[in-house]
Amino acid sequence: MHDISSLKVIDLLLDAVCIVQADSRIVFVSAAFERIFGYTPQEVVGRRMLDMLHPEDQAATQGQVASIMAGDLQLQFENRYLRKDGRIAHILWTARWLPDRQVRLAVAHDITERKQHETRQAALYAISEAAHAAQNLESLFEHIHGIIGRLVVATNFSVVLRDPTNGELRYAYHANAHAAAPSAPRCSDSRCAEVVRTASTLLITPDARHGVSAPVPPADMASQARYWLGVPLRSESGVIGVLVLQSYGEEGGYTSTDQELLQFVSTQVATAIERKQTHERLQQMAQFDALTRLPNRMVLMDRLQIALARARRDGTLVSLLFVDLDDFKRVNDSLGHAMGDLLLQRVAGRLQGCVRASDTVARLGGDEFVVLLESGRQKEHARTVAQKVLAAFAHPFDLEGSVLHMHPSIGTALYPDDGGDAAALLGHADRSMYLSKQEGGNQVRGDAPLASEPAHGGTRFSA
Structure with missing residues (x-):
């Protein structure tokens, strides 16, 4: 063994030469071992190499050791070790068993930088994929949480976004094992505000504050994590929010390396968030009425088709209420279209208050609304809800000081009695509504004539 250790040229190698016994106890390591693993040769001689191995790599590594002990030359085997400073070192090994000396001779090549680069690139790709695959923003944040968790310890992770209309910071996502989700979405943490204001990363450790220099008020530091890392989410429109990581001690502290990793992915995260926000806005515009925020005709028909399929399968009922405002044109003519729009918004609210x-x-358009009810097996359910609507409209509307009485004409349709498909049911409810309107309004009708017949009197549910 002394002839190997006496070759000082080994200490000039960038790779670490290691000699270990059959039980993995270290006999010799070259000088490069300290650069790669963080320990001096004096600190590790006599220790078991496997004791420094990353726990997740124990089984695979011991399998490789058994192969080497059987006489195989091991080339290009990768695993991970925990450095003295707690960071992970990725190692590419070449090793063989020396039976005459009963030791393993191995050369450790540090590939940590390469693996970090690969991991970062994989993270960027994964974030881009998540932006396309996630169904909504909440799902996107969950994906991002998992992706960042593969880069750094992210047990306690939050996404704080800036409201572009008023500049207020709000929690869009909050996962913290030590602190419950805020009861209100508003974020009052001055550190987040500081990161957004300065567009600079802030790392707070028990010993130092890295980044912007303004002090954090003592009240904000009470009962806080030992380590706090906030990285701005930058986009072409400016800083849209903050990624926040917190460590309370047992997870390990954050370093400048973690800061660099988070900064590396933050721009891609900001792009993914903005892309998903734009998608949701476009989806909202396509599916919901811009004035009342109610589902539009397309969404109604889609939900009606689903409800009918469920009713056919279970033998249950589906009801429609077609609601039209009586003499709505008078409101626009006398009070103006702004007051007419406000009235439609108030009507939408009252209708929603009458249903589950x-x-x-x-809202189909203009002053026409439709209520879709899955009525179970109760034929009277539509009538009960219609009565609630009439009662709700009995109270006047306050339109910024103008008191206005407004009443509805309501037509009903029941599946399967009044039609077997969506178009037939909607047509029946529409014709029934016109019967109600022809008889003076403020009532409910369900006895529509056939589409080819003129509307005429029928049985009135209520007046």
Whole structure:
């Protein structure tokens, strides 16, 4: 063994030469071992090499050791070790068993930088993929949380976004094992505000503050994490928010390396968030009425088709209420279109207050609304809801000081009695509504004539 250790040229190698016994106890390491693993040769001689191995790589590594002990020459085997400073070192090994000396001779090549680059590039790709695959922003944030968790410890992770209309910071995503999600979405953490204001990363450790220099008020530091890392989310429109990581001690602290990793992916994260926000805005515009925020005709028909399929399968009922405002034109003519729009918004609110969260209130256009009810097996359900609507409209509307009485004409349709498909049901409810309107309005009708017949009197549910 002394002839190997006496060759000082080994200490000039960038790779670490290691000699270990069969039980992985270290006999000799070259000088490069300290650069790669963080320990001096004096600190590790006599220790087991496997004790420094990353826990997740134990089984695979011991399998490779068994192969080497059987006489195989091991080339290009990768695993991970925990450095003295707690960071992970990625190692590419060449090793063989020397039976005459009963030791393993191995050369450790540090590929940490290469693996970090590969991991970063993979993270960028994964974030881009998540922006396309995620169904909504919440799902996107969950994906991003998982991706960042593969780069750094991200047990306690938050996304804080800036509201472009008023500049207020709000929690868009919050996962913290030590602190419950805020009861209100508004973020009052001055550190987040500082990161957004300065567009600079802020790393706070127990010993130092790295980044911007303004002090954090003592009140903000009370009961806070030992390590706090906030990275601005920059886009072409400016800083849209902050990625926040917190460590309370047991997860390990954050370093400048973690800061660099988070900064590396933050621009891609900001792009993904803006892309998903734009998609959701376009989806909202395509599916919901811009004035009342109610579902539009397209969404109503889609939900009606689903409800009918469920009703056919389960033998249940589906009801429609077609609601039209009586003499709405008078409001626009006398008070102006702005007051007319406000009235439609108030009407939407009252209609929603008459139904369950599982029901649908949609605006077809103008002053026409449709209520979709899955009525179970109760034929009277539509009539009951219609009575609630009439009662709700009995109270006048306050339009910024102008008190206005407005009443509805309501037509109903019931599946399967009044039609077997969406078009037939909607047509029946529409014709029934016109019967209600022809008889003076403020009532409910369900006895529509056939589409080819003129509307005429029928049985009135209520007046």
